[in-house]
Amino acid sequence: MTAETNGEKPDLTPxxxxxxxxxxxxxxxxxxxxxxxxxxxxxxINKVGVxxxxxxxxxxxxxxxxxxxxxILGFDTIMPEFSVQQExxxxxxxxxxxxxxxxxxxxxxxxKEVSDVVIPENLLEKPSIRVVLEAISLLRHEYGDRVAxxxxxxxxxxxCYHTVGVEDFLLMTRLDPDGVRxxxxxxxxxxxxxxxxxxxxxxxVVTLPDHATGDMISPKDYAExxxxxxxxxxxxxxxxxxxHICGKCLDRIPLIITEGYDGYHFEWKNDPKKAVEAxxxxxxxxxxxxxxxxxxxxxxxDVYQQARYNIEAGVDSIGPECAISLQTPLANLKAIxxxxxxxx
Numbered sequence: 497m498t499a500e501t502n503g504e505k506p507d508l509t510p511x512x513x514x515x516x517x518x519x520x521x522x523x524x525x526x527x528x529x530x531x532x533x534x535x536x537x538x539x540x541i542n543k544v545g546v547x548x549x550x551x552x553x554x555x556x557x558x559x560x561x562x563x564x565x566x567x568i569l570g571f572d573t574i575m576p577e578f579s580v581q582q583e584x585x586x587x588x589x590x591x592x593x594x595x596x597x598x599x600x601x602x603x604x605x606x607x608k609e610v611s612d613v614v615i616p617e618n619l620l621e622k623p624s625i626r627v628v629l630e631a632i633s634l635l636r637h638e639y640g641d642r643v644a645x646x647x648x649x650x651x652x653x654x655x656c657y658h659t660v661g662v663e664d665f666l667l668m669t670r671l672d673p674d675g676v677r678x679x680x681x682x683x684x685x686x687x688x689x690x691x692x693x694x695x696x697x698x699x700x701v702v703t704l705p706d707h708a709t710g711d712m713i714s715p716k717d718y719a720e721x722x723x724x725x726x727x728x729x730x731x732x733x734x735x736x737x738x739x740h741i742c743g744k745c746l747d748r749i750p751l752i753i754t755e756g757y758d759g760y761h762f763e764w765k766n767d768p769k770k771a772v773e774a775x776x777x778x779x780x781x782x783x784x785x786x787x788x789x790x791x792x793x794x795x796x797x798d799v800y801q802q803a804r805y806n807i808e809a810g811v812d813s814i815g816p817e818c819a820i821s822l823q824t825p826l827a828n829l830k831a832i833x834x835x836x837x838x839x840x
Contacts, residue, residue: 505840510572514644515700517813518736518759518780526839527807527814529571529832530782532646532703532738532761534578534819539826540564541596549593552579552600553623555630563635566643569826570833571815574639575646576631578819580705583650583686584658586622588614597822605661610678613659615686620693628690629697636698644701646738647694651706652683652729653722659683669717680725688732701736703761709743718748723755730756738782742818749774763817764790764802768809780812785832792821796831803835 508516508524515521517528541547546561562576581600585591590604607613616622620629628647635645650658656665656679668676691702708722730737738759739752746766753775760779762771764786775781784806785791790799806814814832 509642511642511644514572526836529836530573530813530815531565531571531575532740532782535565535816536561536578537820537824538596538822543568548596552593553627555627558627558631559634569829573644573646574635577628577648582624582628583655585624586619587659589658602658605659607659609675610682613682619689629693632694632697632699645699647699647702649687649690649702649704651687651704652680652725653706653708655683676721684729691733695735701738703738703740705740707742709741710745710747711743715747719751723751726755746770746774753778768806768811772810782813783815783817784811785816787817787820791816791824791828796827799828799831800835803832
């Protein structure tokens with residue numbers, strides 16, 4: 497008698513477990529643990545012996561460091577893009593690639609209006625783009641069908657933050673809304689091209705951070721600018737997608753579920769039970785573990801309790817709410833996996 501015929505839930509590979517949770521498929525013995533954004537911290541860096549900034553710019557080092565998420569931490573996914581500046585560098589921004597204790601940052605914002613936008617014809621060959629594609633290819637070759645590989649590409653709204661500057665871009669939403677829409681339209685091809693290239697390289701799914709958090713824009717602005725842009729963009733991407741937005745977003749989940757994403761990666765400050773209710777089973781929810789109160793400042797038991805709360809709330813795949821602090825203790829990350837292994 498098989499596990500399925502005697503009522504016991506089947507044990508799935510990490511890749512199948514994650515993809516089933518993301519796409520609303522069968523539940524195995526336990527929930528998946530995933531990282532749609534970075535889970536690299538100083539302890540992981542030192543254990544692997546691969547450091548920043550090299551892991552942002554060298555494909556083999558990027559792949560080796562990213563693989564620690566599976567090999568050391570026990571996550572079901574590997575996500576090799578630690579920075580949020582890969583597109584910015586390819587689009588003409590000056591970037592400081594950081595260090596083991598500092599993530600990369602944009603130093604210049606060359607775009608003031610849509611006529612300033614320059615998208616290189618060889619965009620996918622730019623070093624900051626090529627490195628991600630090569631790392632994904634290396635990881636797919638190494639792990640085959642066993643582990644889920646997650647890509648990541650900035651959405652047009654986030655690209656505007658980098659090329660225009662956050663304050664200037666948000667000011668444009670009030671002073672020049674048509675200019676905002678023109679910029680978003682201009683950057684859709686960048687997101688689409690990079691996302692599809694990552695899928696071709698071997699990614700199972702692509703995370704799209706588009707940071708229109710409730711702390712920065714209203715639901716009205718989200719509906720006006722991001723909903724139509726996402727609806728235009730997503731049909732052009734040939735694989736599953738996960739939207740990532742930081743901050744308080746319960747008020748825009750009813751909008752997010754209309755856009756066409758397969759998953760939404762959310763923060764703990766959105767109560768998981770309320771987030772599940774707002775999602776109405778129309779989109780999968782991922783994340784839900786607090787980066788600050790839980791993973792950085794808390795104990796393994798604090799993280800375990802948050803993880804179990806998410807599981808009991810009905811979240812589809814648990815993990816950190818966003819790219820973690822570089823000072824996050826390794827033991828706290830492992831507590832997420834320990835909570836998942838207890839099953840549903």
